[in-house]
Amino acid sequence: MIDQVARTAVLESPPPVADEPAPSRQAVPPRGRSRSASLAWLRREILLGQTPRDYLKSLVTPFNIVAALILCVGIPVTIVRFTQGLAATTNLTDATPWGLWIGFDVLCGVALAAGGFVMASAVHLFGLHDYKPLVRPAILTGFLGYFFVVIGLLFDLGRPWRLPYPLFISPGVTSVMFEVAWCVALYLTVQLLEFCPAAFEWLGWRSCRQWAVWMTVGLTVFGVLLSTLHQSALGGLFLMAPGKIHPLWYSPYIPVLFFASAVAAGISMVVFESMLSHRVFQEARHSRARMDRLTLGLGKAAAVVLMVYFGLKWLALAHGQQWRLLLTPYGYWWLLEVLGFILLPCLLNAYAVRNRRAGLVRFACVITVLGIVLNRLNISIITYHWNAAERYIPDWKEFAITIMIVTLGLLSFRSIVNRMPVLNDHPDFEPAH
Amino acid sequence: MHTLHDHMIATKAAEYIMAAGFLVLFLLFWRFLCGHPKRSDAHRRP
Incomplete structure (x- = not known):
């Protein structure tokens, strides 16, 4: 459950990047600032101070893998629910x-x-x-x-x-x-x-x-x-x-x-x-x-x-x-x-x-x-x-x-x-x- | 012979007695909870 890498990224300051000053923890870049300032903000606040590649690598954790498996099952069931209705996904009846x-x-x-x-x-x-x-x-x-x-x-x-x-x-x-x-x-x-x-x-x-x-x-x-x-x-x-x-x-x-x-x-x-x-x-x-x-x-x-x-x-x-x-x-x-x-x-x-x-x-x-x-x-x-x-017993898709x-x-x-x-x-x- | 009215009074009385008993229980519980905490290291204090 612990996203070790993401946590470490929060604990530590963003890694120093060559030719680039350490990003100050200030605010959303005001209008008129350069595009690089916006990108720096995005990198600091959204990617937790990592490069996109490192950030994606940091997502590979046991908790995230289990979550991905759950989503792999849940998303198709969601599609079935909203395309074929409640009867296809649940054991609900008019009585229940x-x-x-x-x-x-x-x-x-x-x-x-x-x-x-x-x-x-x-x-x-x-x-x-x-x-x-x-x-x-x-x-x-x-x-x-x-x-x-x-x-x-x-x-x-x-x-x-x-x-x-x-x-x-x-x-x-x-x-x-x-x-x-x-x-x-x-x-x-x-x-x-x-x-x-x-x-x-x-x-x-x-x-x-x-x-x-x-x-x-x-x-x-x-x-x-x-x-x-x-x-x-x-x-x-x-x-x-x-x-x-x-x-x-x-x-x-x-x-x-x-x-x-x-x-x-x-x-x-x-x-x-x-x-x-x-x-x-x-x-x-x-x-x-x-x-x-x-x-x-x-x-x-x-x-x-x-x-x-x-x-x-x-x-x-x-x-x-x-x-x-x-x-x-x-x-x-x-x-x-x-x-x-x-x-x-x-x-x-x-x-x-x-x-x-x-x-x-x-x-x-x-x-x-x-x-x-x-x-x-x-x-x-x-x-x-x-x-x-x-009696009503939930379908596996409901779970x-x-x-x-x-x-x-x-x-x-x-x-x-x-x-x-x-x-x-x-x-x-x-x-x- | 007991009437429905008697039965209702008995039911209500049982509820009130139970509520009163619970109130006493709650006050005792409150006293236990909010009383002075037990100090395991009390013997070490001067």
Whole structure:
């Protein structure tokens, strides 16, 4: 997964070129400058200071080879999907119109992308400025998460070119999906704007960057509002299927459960992502001790949120009066989710915080992320139509597309972090806040 | 004979009792989480 050569290229200054001054890390060349200045900028910022030949050579890494193989399978399947339709690529039916692409790509993608609004509100609204180093990676993860949610949605829609219809052409204002569509579209825009300071610093556009920084607090407030609405509304979508979802997972409080679990998923994803980032992109200037301290703080927050989520799950069960179902196979599955993937990481986080063990917090956060993925898949696929004679099992092509989308997300994240000031502050700019 | 109304009251009561129990559990958990951290090197301190 580590692109060793690309990483080294970031760490080291660009190799000196004969008869050419070392390129200064300034900005996009202003108009009127020579063509060679533009080429130098392209080489420094896009090719990471290498010649095109060296850059292409540096792309041959184990991770890139695996990614290329995944794309070699995914691209032809994509062509089949958009030329021959859903029937040729999926096992979806009229009875089960939502499958893996909605269950994993959309529901899990949105929940795991919640780190952006969680960290932005913690730092910009609640003044926890210690956590500032984690904001940009979280916002980038959130933005890419939502972007690829929309890509996944395009695969799932029978007529993807009609994606803007519920927004502009035939708005169904009484539908939950109308709210989800608007909130996701607006929040994607908000996250793009929230990430703009990093992009403008990379481009050297000082005045634009100032405007983007000035908007940060307003955007964060708007982002929290939109996230609260659509994270819960995604759960609200399932309120119309009380007879289809297993009673242990169905509850009138499902929007609240979705929101609480999304907050836990967001915090855990920030820990998980920072763990991976600081292993892969080791140029980050923040010391390990500081990252451990921040991880312990996030572990504390995750423990509290998971405990609340754990309580809400039991309250929802009590409200539905479904105790007798706990002693059935689905009941054991429910207990595994609740005890193994909510209570266990909650207690592990609490133990780790008490004993100052950041590594254990990271482990607990990985379990939490898996638990949220399991919860979304339980609701949308595994227990959906639980008593039907014919069950939906995704086609291999659905898995291929999902894996391709995840791979594209990882490649995008790595490309942006290698170029823009995401993990570190830009040396030519004052910190934004 | 129990009526549907009695049953609903019993259900609601069970929910409230459970919510109260959870609140107590949560407060205990909070105290455990936010109390003084355990110091493994306390014996070395003067």
